[in-house]
Amino acid sequence: MIVAIPVLVIVASLGQPFSDAWQHLFDTVLSDYISNSLLLMAGVGFGTLLLGVSAAWLTAMCDFPGRKILSWAFLLPMAMPAYIIAYTYTGILDFSGPIQSTLRVMFGWSYGDYYFPQIRSLGGAICMLSLVLYPYVYMLVRIAFLEQSIAVLEASRNLGKKPWETFFLVALPISRPAIVAGVSLVLMETLADYGTVAYFGVSAFTTGIFRTWYGLGELTTAAQLCAFLLLFVFALIMAERWSRQRLRFHHNSANKKLVRMQLKGWHAYIALLIGCLIVGLGFVIPASQLLMWASSRWQENLNSEFLSLLFNSFSLAAITAICCVIVATFLAYTKRVFNSRLELGAVGVASLGYAVPGTVIAVGVLIPVAWLDNKIDFLSRVWFDIPTGLLLSGTIGILVFAYVVRFLSVSLNTVESGLSAIKPSIDESARSLGARPAQVLKRVHLPILRSSLLTATLLVFVDVLKELPTTLILRPFNFNTLAVRTYELASDERLVDAALPALAIVAIGLLPVLLITKSILNERASHE
């Protein structure tokens, strides 16, 4: 419930009077905000679905040269913050960038003589976000494919269904909880994105929230806009839950060895090509651009202060990831055991934080915490004559709390989708053998959930590494992270200097990606 407070603070703003600013928004820009955000969601949703599911299918179900490398390489773009990839691609593809400049010199063209897609546009934003967000879908769906009952797939093949039919008629429907979990994470992150859309000049809902707050000075109206955004997301989630209310997606144990489809000849080449294209666009190209920038200036930027940035970012991300996964497992499990309306509601509200722009979450945390601090201080002065000052505000603890609020749904969705694949009959057999719920969790569920838990840890870890706005506003004095440093330099349009901390984010993000995927990949092998 505590985790839900910041979200409730935002929703509570609806209780305040609506100011004149609303009239202005209605008359001018609101329809633009809404339509752009919806288009963005549709585009990114489709893009990540296409990239994520095909990547998962290729690496989980097929075999071709390069599959093993690709199966972890597909995760690489996840470590790339969306606004960083936006900056780098703009550097490359913009009118004044190297590609267009070379074209102009080669063919003697000037402005207006030729067509070149405008990178800074809604379409550009969709591409950028899809390229870095598809790994969410990929990870979850891949696990689902791997954990799917082989028997079902084999039955389908034995019944003479072609691979494509098996894919669309069997594998995809069975993986629905995982696909939904992945895509809804992507959509929430898309709605909360500010850096990319702001840089591309796309007036989406988030830019509207900040314009209303910063520009018009209307914090209440901005919070109300945000509350409507939350209601919309909540409605979407509920609609999806309702539509699959009757369906159950459990499967039998997956202990049988999966026989991957062997791709031969040009099939294998196409698979490899698709894989390389996705990883190349999402990671290799932007990372090499960053590397080029960073290499020109690394002596100046690599100093002892940089090491403290590394330490801060890493420890924050690790602590938050562990906290998030513990809270998520607790919530998902309570929900499974008690299944009461109140619990469902609380869990639903708590997981909305991901759709809220970080700065707004920060304000939602800041206001009640500062209020509590000031109350404690007041009471302590009255009763004991001791001023306590602000006990909680401005500590790293509050920062971690805000991260948990914001990223809980990442871990929750992952754990839930893993948990939903375990048949209730397993719980029942364990319980009937005399095990208490906690024992069932510890001895039965946690071992089965291992890859889901590790995935959840990884997702939160990488998200915290990239997180910027919450860190900016809530951090204590003299406390910097890699993302803060990257942002400060990039916002000053000093991309060359920003490249080193950006690369460091990517590098630290890769560490757990490699470790965890290795252990998840070995999952199958351990059964053989």
Added chain:
Amino acid sequence: MRRRSVPLSVPLNAGFGAVFVILAFLATPTLSYGGELNIYSARQESLIKPLLDRFTALTGTKVNLVTGKGDALLTRLKSEGLNSPADVLLTTDAGRLYRAQKAGVLQVFSSQELNKAIPAHLRSSEGEWYGLSVRARVIVYAKERVDPTELSTYEALSGSSWKGRVCIRSSNNIYNQSLVASMIASQGLEKTEAWLQNFVPNFARPPAGGDRDQIKAVAAGQCDVAIVNSYYLGGMITSDDKRQQEAASKVSLFWPNQKGRGTHINVSGVGITHSAKNLVSAKQLLAFLATDESQQWYGEKNNEFPVRATVGASKTLNAWGPFIADQLNVSELGRYNAEAIMAMDRAGWK
């Protein structure tokens, strides 16, 4: 199954084992900051920290810093109330200073010394805040395609001869908001709206990117003129990046409105918070920031103009020649900010 359970317990045990370390990590910042000086700064670290280090070296007062966006810091300051640890608020535009003043988080500090050093239109009339550096919003034009005699004022860029030739960033940007606010202050909302209606259709492309991107677009031929902050051009001229230097060399700077009210300017500035517990040090810092030495560094570091008339601008800036700046008190920019945004929304300036 057995195989699976082993690796899981490792991270969990390690997690519990690290609890003490983590608690220590989480609690560090709650240590008292008494006797030091605490600053919330919207000016980014690299553009202020060296100066604060210098202050520490001179006075022995340790300085603690949080940087962030102006309005976010202001919200933090407001909700922390009188218990806020912050002694000083630094922002990068007059609009935020005005908003902080209106929110009642700044206290009056009237100092003869500062009043003498800083011209009256670059500080609040009561002494809640003081400007520290000046940035001008100028016109940059392509040397090859634009004859500077074509240029005169911001207003003239709404003329039909400029159709499809103007680059400017989004109206989300505070400096564009301030520019329009200054027009509302000087000639009223009606005239400004009329100007916007003609100016926006002259854009060469939908607004996107930062000020440097607009300059690059002029250099590359996508548009002929751009409206940008002076320090971005300065930054490109002094950049180590050859491409930026090359782009900067293809454009020239024009000081608009020299025959009228002067070129639009904004300030970065500073104020002492109501919650300040280290008042003496805070006052010392403000005085320090207005000294010749600080002003010199503060201006040069970011290619800005010092507020102190006795301090010369950097070589790069001097190369652009002298200019007449708008004498409007910069708090007016804050006063008309919301009106400016609404007008830009109505004109369809993205």
